[in-house]
Amino acid sequence: VAPDAAATAAGVSVHTTLYNGRKASHQLHVLVVGCGMGGLAAAHCLGKAGHKVTLFEAASAIGEVGAGIQVTPNVSRLLRRWGAGPALEAVGVRPEAIVLRRYATGERVGYTRWTDMEERYGAPYYHIHRADLHRLLFDLAEPHMELRLNATVVSVDPDAPSVTLKSGEVVKGDVVVGADGVKSLVQRVVLGHTNPAEPTGDAVYRAIVPAELLLEDPELRELVEVPDMTGWMGPSRHVMAYNIRGKKEYNVVLAHPDDGSVESWTAEGSADKMRADFADFDPRLRKILGFVQSTLKWRLMDRKPLKTWIHPSFRVILLGDACHPMLPYRAQGAAMAIEDAAVLGNLLSRLAHPSQLPALLQAYEDLRLPRTAETQTQSRLNQTIFHLHDGPEQEKRDADMRRAAEVELA
Numbered sequence: 001v002a003p004d005a006a007a008t009a010a011g012v013s014v015h016t017t018l019y020n021g022r023k024a025s026h027q028l029h030v031l032v033v034g035c036g037m038g039g040l041a042a043a044h045c046l047g048k049a050g051h052k053v054t055l056f057e058a059a060s061a062i063g064e065v066g067a068g069i070q071v072t073p074n075v076s077r078l079l080r081r082w083g084a085g086p087a088l089e090a091v092g093v094r095p096e097a098i099v100l101r102r103y104a105t106g107e108r109v110g111y112t113r114w115t116d117m118e119e120r121y122g123a124p125y126y127h128i129h130r131a132d133l134h135r136l137l138f139d140l141a142e143p144h145m146e147l148r149l150n151a152t153v154v155s156v157d158p159d160a161p162s163v164t165l166k167s168g169e170v171v172k173g174d175v176v177v178g179a180d181g182v183k184s185l186v187q188r189v190v191l192g193h194t195n196p197a198e199p200t201g202d203a204v205y206r207a208i209v210p211a212e213l214l215l216e217d218p219e220l221r222e223l224v225e226v227p228d229m230t231g232w233m234g235p236s237r238h239v240m241a242y243n244i245r246g247k248k249e250y251n252v253v254l255a256h257p258d259d260g261s262v263e264s265w266t267a268e269g270s271a272d273k274m275r276a277d278f279a280d281f282d283p284r285l286r287k288i289l290g291f292v293q294s295t296l297k298w299r300l301m302d303r304k305p306l307k308t309w310i311h312p313s314f315r316v317i318l319l320g321d322a323c324h325p326m327l328p329y330r331a332q333g334a335a336m337a338i339e340d341a342a343v344l345g346n347l348l349s350r351l352a353h354p355s356q357l358p359a360l361l362q363a364y365e366d367l368r369l370p371r372t373a374e375t376q377t378q379s380r381l382n383q384t385i386f387h388l389h390d391g392p393e394q395e396k397r398d399a400d401m402r403r404a405a406e407v408e409l410a
């Protein structure tokens with residue numbers, strides 16, 4: 001990503017090639033809607049760029065659901081740059097490899113070493129509890145924002161610009177950033193019409209199992225002790241599992257055809273139904289699932305890339321799942337939201353006069369929309385690759401993966 005080039009194109013002078021804590025000489029009051037990972041990252045980056053930030057969250061307390069999340073090097077590099085490297089290291093587990101297995105037998109077909117992430121991408125890969133990542137982003141954002149909890153935004157005036165809360169209170173600012181997730185209200189304002197996210201045909205169960213229970217079984221110890229990411233690829237279904245929280249918890253994500261679940265971060269699923277849905281998988285996975293007491297169930301949504309993320313007034317923009325929800329099959333949803341925030345903060349740190357705002361916001365969209373659109377498409381592609389049915393295409397996939405694994409392990 002080259003915000004400097006975009007800033008030059010936007011007619012803004014470029015002083016440094018890196019974003020070294022530069023502050024805008026014209027300060028905006030930015031109203032951020034949504035205290036998810038994207039909203040918090042935006043609050044941090046915009047605050048650091050010298051702007052005043054008010055963040056509105058509908059919930060009465062901040063937090064995240066009980067599940068794991070993958071922090072890929074494109075994000076850990078940013079978090080390190082923002083000074084959160086030690087905090088990330090303290091709460092993250094560094095996986096050594098990803099191992100992909102056949103669903104029924106557990107036979108290894110794919111293997112990619114991940115210990116060289118630092119050399120290849122300049123930062124490590126981490127597995128982490130969502131609540132820990134959310135807390136880390138909150139700690140980064142807190143000094144730079146006024147947080148309004150219990151503050152549901154019910155409408156946005158794109159010309160004033162302002163947000164109206166459920167209480168009736170109207171808060172005016174200079175720019176509204178819609179980081180309000182997949183059911184975004186701000187998106188409707190930007191587009192001028194509704195454009196709901198689309199079901200992808202898949203849903204996921206998510207569960208966390210205490211690792212000590214698994215380590216007692218020698219067969220499972222083999223899988224769980226090394227902090228690898230293990231995936232099982234099966235017809236219309238796949239499973240990803242990894243260690244979090246100092247390898248004390250084992251996080252399991254099970255993707256399967258959607259059977260009428262709801263799009264919600266907190267809906268409970270049935271652990272027995274989950275076990276039944278994966279009854280033809282590797283006996284070791286079934287043993288792991290035997291320890292699951294409760295599970296969360298998500299309907300997975302995405303949408304085709306939007307034509308624009310900016311209201312014609314150039315006062316309301318979108319960020320994160322509000323504009324680019326995607327299947328989690330490349331672990332990039334939150335990553336893209338955090339990257340959006342980094343680029344937005346970088347560009348708006350160059351603001352010297354209000355007249356530059358439209359060009360800088362346009363540069364934000366020009367830089368981010370193609371990258372996130374590509375990531376949305378790639379995430380869909382992984383759905384096809386992971387979920388191939390038994391037959392020639394699946395055999396070819398596995399043969400290609402075996403060959404690559406041999407090279408990797410040689």
Ligand code: FAD
Nearest residue numbers: 034036037038058070153180181320321328331333334335
């Ligand atoms: P959200 O997290 O949805 O936050 C939106 C916030 O806005 C919420 O707090 C909500 O309460 C608030 N809000 C909504 N409307 C209003 C309103 N009107 N007024 C005030 N507040 C409002 N991503 C990765 O990078 N790596 C992974 O490994 C990964 N795994 C995933 C696994 C699964 C099963 C799923 C479903 C997703 C996964 N993702 C992953 C994607 C990632 O979780 C999302 O992309 C990310 O959480 C989006 O963040 P956000 O801030 O844009 O939106």
